[in-house]
Every structure is written in structure tokens, then in C-alpha cells.
Amino acid sequence: MGCVMTLPATGSESNNGAVLSRRSCNAKYAFNSNLLFPQFSILDPETTMSLPTRQTANGVVDSFVHVCEQYLTVCLNADVQDRYAEALLNVLIDNGKLVMANPHSYIARSNIMWAATQALNKWLSQGVIVDWATHMIGHELTAYLGMDHARTLACIQPRVLRFQFDAKMQKLAQMGVRVFGISKGTVPEIAMQTIEKIEDFYENVMGVPTHICQYKVDQNKDWIGEVVKKFKENNVVLGENKRITPEIVGRLIEDSY
Numbered sequence: 001m002g003c004v005m006t007l008p009a010t011g012s013e014s015n016n017g018a019v020l021s022r023r024s025c026n027a028k029y030a031f032n033s034n035l036l037f038p039q040f041s042i043l044d045p046e047t048t049m050s051l052p053t054r055q056t057a058n059g060v061v062d063s064f065v066h067v068c069e070q071y072l073t074v075c076l077n078a079d080v081q082d083r084y085a086e087a088l089l090n091v092l093i094d095n096g097k098l099v100m101a102n103p104h105s106y107i108a109r110s111n112i113m114w115a116a117t118q119a120l121n122k123w124l125s126q127g128v129i130v131d132w133a134t135h136m137i138g139h140e141l142t143a144y145l146g147m148d149h150a151r152t153l154a155c156i157q158p159r160v161l162r163f164q165f166d167a168k169m170q171k172l173a174q175m176g177v178r179v180f181g182i183s184k185g186t187v188p189e190i191a192m193q194t195i196e197k198i199e200d201f202y203e204n205v206m207g208v209p210t211h212i213c214q215y216k217v218d219q220n221k222d223w224i225g226e227v228v229k230k231f232k233e234n235n236v237v238l239g240e241n242k243r244i245t246p247e248i249v250g251r252l253i254e255d256s257y
Contacts, residue, residue, distance in 0.1 A: 003041040008113040009059035011120030013041035028143040045109035057206040058150035060096040065134060065153040066119040072171050073240045075129040085124055086178045091115045097205055133238035134160050137249055140227045145217040154202040154210045155256040161195050167241050212257045224253050
């Protein structure tokens with residue numbers, strides 16, 4: 001199997017993951033198989049020049065959250081992985097701004113494409129604790145509401161970070177200093193500013209809203225109970241510290257409205 005990349009986002013060109021959705025039964029599930037590793041991949045930034053703004057923004061946000069899921073955890077002092085992640089986050093921020101201002105920038109397109117590959121090719125996760133709670137909850141928003149994957153992440157991630165604030169505070173503050181250049185404040189203050197900076201990047205730079213109510217989807221919330229029930233039946237507990245129970249999942253989705 002070979003890959004010709006046209007939408008930088010999921011890292012399919014260099015990983016063994018995939019997701020299947022079936023709207024008829026409100027299901028979206030991720031899976032991995034070594035059979036999914038491409039034997040070759042062609043990454044040509046020119047192929048992304050015709051992407052609509054929406055999909056370009058989705059790709060940047062999805063890649064950004066991929067990095068965060070492996071970086072913004074309870075794991076400290078993993079200097080190589082941390083600096084690698086921070087470099088990718090800076091690349092995505094800088095080139096996200098550039099591509100939104102100039103969609104035909106080869107520089108922006110090439111840097112985003114390569115960063116998206118690095119964000120989910122398993123290198124960042126080596127030797128560190130990872131999270132993926134945002135993705136697992138976000139999948140349910142796609143399954144029930146039909147929202148674009150990246151846009152579900154933009155809605156869910158800030159709520160996960162605030163709920164896990166105490167556990168992730170040190171890493172959030174580190175990101176604030178090294179990625180967003182925040183220089184003043186206590187560790188908790190910088191950590192909270194970092195979450196606000198992430199939201200600002202999604203909304204005001206990439207044009208991706210961070211609340212479900214901002215999207216043209218069914219605003220009826222009855223489906224949330226179905227998600228909680230499903231997670232209970234499957235004994236799903238999320239987060240690197242396993243604090244996000246099915247009941248908390250329901251609450252986080254509610255807060256995302």
C-alpha cells in the first residue's frame with residue numbers, strides 16, 4: 001500500500017492508525033494494525049494548495065492536538081520529547097498564521113505537511129505517558145453530531161485541560177513559556193493563560209470555534225446520556241491518570257456547549 005498525501009492532518013502517511021465511522025449507529029472507532037503502515041508515501045505540498053480554508057484549518061488544529069495529547073501530560077523531564085513537541089507546536093502556530101493569510105504559500109504548506117507527519121508518527125510518544133482523552137471524546141461528537149474531527153477537538157480539549165488542570169499544570173506552564181512566550185505570572189497563572197492562548201489560536205488565528213453551540217448542528221443534548229451509557233458499558237476511563245470517568249465525559253461535553 002502506498003500513500004499520496006493530499007490533506008495533512010492524521011499522519012496516515014507514516015503511522016498504522018485509522019478510524020471508522022458509521023453514522024447510522026452513531027459509532028466512530030479508532031484502530032491500529034501494522035498492515036496499515038504504507039510501504040511508501042509521497043508528500044508534495046503542491047497537492048494541498050487547492051484545499052478549502054476549512055480543511056486547511058482542520059489539518060493544523062488536528063496536528064496541534066496530536067502533539068498536545070502526547071506532550072501535555074503528567075510526564076516531566078523528558079527533555080528530548082518535550083523540545084521536539086514544542087518545536088512542532090511553534091511550527092504549526094507560525095505556519096498556521098501564514099497559511100491563513102496566504103493560502104498559496106509553499107513555505108507554509110510544506111512546513112504544515114511535514115509537521116503533521118511528525119505529530120503522529122509515534123516518535124513523540126516514545127518513553128512518555130500519553131493522554132488521548134480529547135480524541136476519544138471528540139469522536140463521539142462526530143458520531144452523533146457529524147462535526148469535523150478537528151472541530152470536535154477544539155471544543156473538547158480546553159475542557160479536558162481545565163478539568164485536569166492540577167495534574168497538567170506544570171506542563172501547561174512549560175508550554176506557556178516555551179511556546180507562547182508567556183513571561184509573567186505564577187505557575188498556575190501561566191498554565192491558565194496557556195489554555196486561553198490555545199483557544200485564541202483555534203478561534204482567532206485558524207477560525208475554528210471552540211463551543212458546540214457555534215456550529216450548525218442539532219443543539220439537543222439528549223445524545224450525551226447515550227455516550228455516558230456507552231462508556232459505562234465498555235468500562236471506559238480516560239486520561240493519563242484515569243480520572244475521566246463516563247460521568248465526567250458527559251460533564252465535559254455539556255461544558256463544551
